[in-house]
Amino acid sequence: MRQNRWNDKEAQARVEAAGTNPADRTLALRVYSSRIIGADPDLVMHGGGNTSVKTEREDLFGVLQPVLHVKGSGWDLDTLEAAGLPGVRLDALLEMRQLDALSDEDMVNMQRSNLLDSSAPNPSVETLLHAFLPHTFVDHTHATAFLALANLPEPEAAIREIFGDRLAVVPYIMPGFALAKKAAEVFDAHPDCEGIILLKHGHFTFGATAKESYDKVIAHTNLVEDWLAAKNAGRRFAGTVKRNRTASAPEAAAILPVLRGAIGRLRGDHHRAAPLPVVMDMRGGEVIDAFLGRPDLQDLARRGVASPDHVIRTKGRMLVLGKDDLAQGRAGIEARVEEYAEAYRAMFKAQFDRVGGGKVMLEPHPCVAWIEGLGIVGIGKDASAASAAADIAEQTVEVMTLGEAAGGFRPIGPDDLFDMEYWSLEQAKLSKAAAKPFAGQVVAVTGGAGAIGLATAKAFAREGAAVALIDFNPEACKAAAASIGPNCLAVVADLTASGAADKAVGEIVARFGGLDVLVSNAGAAVQGMLLDLDEATLRASFELNFFSHLAMAKAAAKVFSAQDHGGQMLFNVSKQAVNPGKGFGAYGLPKAATFFLVRQLALELGGSGIRVNGVNADRIRSGLLTDDFIQSRAEARGVSASDYMAGNLLKREVEATHVADAFLALARSERTTAHVITVDGGNIEAALR
Numbered sequence: 001m002r003q004n005r006w007n008d009k010e011a012q013a014r015v016e017a018a019g020t021n022p023a024d025r026t027l028a029l030r031v032y033s034s035r036i037i038g039a040d041p042d043l044v045m046h047g048g049g050n051t052s053v054k055t056e057r058e059d060l061f062g063v064l065q066p067v068l069h070v071k072g073s074g075w076d077l078d079t080l081e082a083a084g085l086p087g088v089r090l091d092a093l094l095e096m097r098q099l100d101a102l103s104d105e106d107m108v109n110m111q112r113s114n115l116l117d118s119s120a121p122n123p124s125v126e127t128l129l130h131a132f133l134p135h136t137f138v139d140h141t142h143a144t145a146f147l148a149l150a151n152l153p154e155p156e157a158a159i160r161e162i163f164g165d166r167l168a169v170v171p172y173i174m175p176g177f178a179l180a181k182k183a184a185e186v187f188d189a190h191p192d193c194e195g196i197i198l199l200k201h202g203h204f205t206f207g208a209t210a211k212e213s214y215d216k217v218i219a220h221t222n223l224v225e226d227w228l229a230a231k232n233a234g235r236r237f238a239g240t241v242k243r244n245r246t247a248s249a250p251e252a253a254a255i256l257p258v259l260r261g262a263i264g265r266l267r268g269d270h271h272r273a274a275p276l277p278v279v280m281d282m283r284g285g286e287v288i289d290a291f292l293g294r295p296d297l298q299d300l301a302r303r304g305v306a307s308p309d310h311v312i313r314t315k316g317r318m319l320v321l322g323k324d325d326l327a328q329g330r331a332g333i334e335a336r337v338e339e340y341a342e343a344y345r346a347m348f349k350a351q352f353d354r355v356g357g358g359k360v361m362l363e364p365h366p367c368v369a370w371i372e373g374l375g376i377v378g379i380g381k382d383a384s385a386a387s388a389a390a391d392i393a394e395q396t397v398e399v400m401t402l403g404e405a406a407g408g409f410r411p412i413g414p415d416d417l418f419d420m421e422y423w424s425l426e427q428a429k430l431s432k433a434a435a436k437p438f439a440g441q442v443v444a445v446t447g448g449a450g451a452i453g454l455a456t457a458k459a460f461a462r463e464g465a466a467v468a469l470i471d472f473n474p475e476a477c478k479a480a481a482a483s484i485g486p487n488c489l490a491v492v493a494d495l496t497a498s499g500a501a502d503k504a505v506g507e508i509v510a511r512f513g514g515l516d517v518l519v520s521n522a523g524a525a526v527q528g529m530l531l532d533l534d535e536a537t538l539r540a541s542f543e544l545n546f547f548s549h550l551a552m553a554k555a556a557a558k559v560f561s562a563q564d565h566g567g568q569m570l571f572n573v574s575k576q577a578v579n580p581g582k583g584f585g586a587y588g589l590p591k592a593a594t595f596f597l598v599r600q601l602a603l604e605l606g607g608s609g610i611r612v613n614g615v616n617a618d619r620i621r622s623g624l625l626t627d628d629f630i631q632s633r634a635e636a637r638g639v640s641a642s643d644y645m646a647g648n649l650l651k652r653e654v655e656a657t658h659v660a661d662a663f664l665a666l667a668r669s670e671r672t673t674a675h676v677i678t679v680d681g682g683n684i685e686a687a688l689r
């Protein structure tokens, strides 16, 4: 059941906060009811839905003019603000209805040139449909239940059974001018209807007030959910809510990196040392497991998408990896991916000929994989694209399950799918943002909650990478990950424990599908004159400052090998490795071993395209170098704390961000391996030869 989230007090609070201008107050109400629609992913998912309101605003001459505020591109309903509902001159939109045809490009241009604010975002491609309906408030959703209903083999009969003639039915037409005109025609023939269903697409409601239209969104959707439950032996769907499956790490670790490598080679450079621009997002749970056990899985995978715009995120066909494929290991997985790509290329060629050319093929890899016994996996160029594909894939599982039990899932066919996937407006949306240098790469940082670790993780995240932080302190690790963003993974692990490195890397693989860059940074300094130290202390320091680096290197190398596509290891060494400080032997000795590890691994892994480099940093404010410690060192040398920190050739304090920059520079240096960069402001005694 969809919950009716309307709350008079909250609605009124938004209206009051909007000031005294009546149009602003109406718009505030529009923002409010849009957000409560957006709060339920089973009503709208990833831009699948939009809202509008008609009002009047004074022009520069003080004359009231009718205006349509409609959702702008780049905004989601759940976080909508007034700026996300650009105002468009309504008279100009209504005039368009006289035309027989209007190209998408002319439509977008006309909408833009009638914006009240020339810098506002593009109004939705469904703007004209909103404009042509006479009601003040109009709500459009792609509710899960409606998608099941709209894709039935005989939807009209079911719609009549549920709604009588309260819903008008619009046949499938791709979004744009023709659909808007057809919907308006259907509405004019049924002026008393409570809403419209767009076959194989979604649902519209409307009303004189925000509440009237919103109440209908919920009431109509619940009527459809009740009807579907009756057809599903009373089973109601639980809702589509990011059921991340990271628990099944061991199975995922054997499958996802191989799949990621195969897909990455279809996306990017075939050279094994080039990065793999692919991130994955795996979902699981009871409903998904039951779905993946269906005997008709192969057939469903070719059926199509639940709503036309899904094809942009998920492509029209899913990759299926059955138990038999998985039993063959790498060969089985790679063969299925290659088959998928071949079928996609053939589809493109046939469609290219049908539409008379003028289209450029997208990457031929799947964006959703159904993996028997494991889960469903969203695949994308970065973490947010993978997550969007996974969200839609989860919703599609519900739509297919409910629809098949209620008569069948019969979405738009291959021609309509192609027209949508290769729609010029959608293509423009995709290519708008230039990819960031590390987009699609997965980076793991150990000691991720510390000063250098977090600064390094942030630097990679800023450059587009999907980042995982590993740290032994649970609270600090989660807080650090949250400070990077919702797509940053926190992995709590004490890397000195046996098996911990493999488990941590397994969690990262289950979350993102693989790994490209390991930043092995965790460490801690132990003090004391070497011959006075007890052996246990020295051995403990070796566990953390050397063996944990080696364990992470081994765990990462296994993933790199499964991906068969290079990879990188970056180690935080220390100036202690080459320039010992009195009383720091227990720190310097394992660091010297880690310094050697860089060179040893570079030698042994170079042939697999894996680069291994390190950073020697010194005197960074961090867990190793606390303010108290700095104070005591400064006093011992008879200088101020700031002079102590700037005690280098450049006379400038070295900060964690400078170390992060060095890690990033090494990660970018495609022909550099076995190298250690010094980041210490200049220290001749610690200079490397």
Ligand SMILES: [Zn+2]
Pocket: 048, 049, 126, 140, 142, 201, 202
């Ligand atoms: Zn729509």
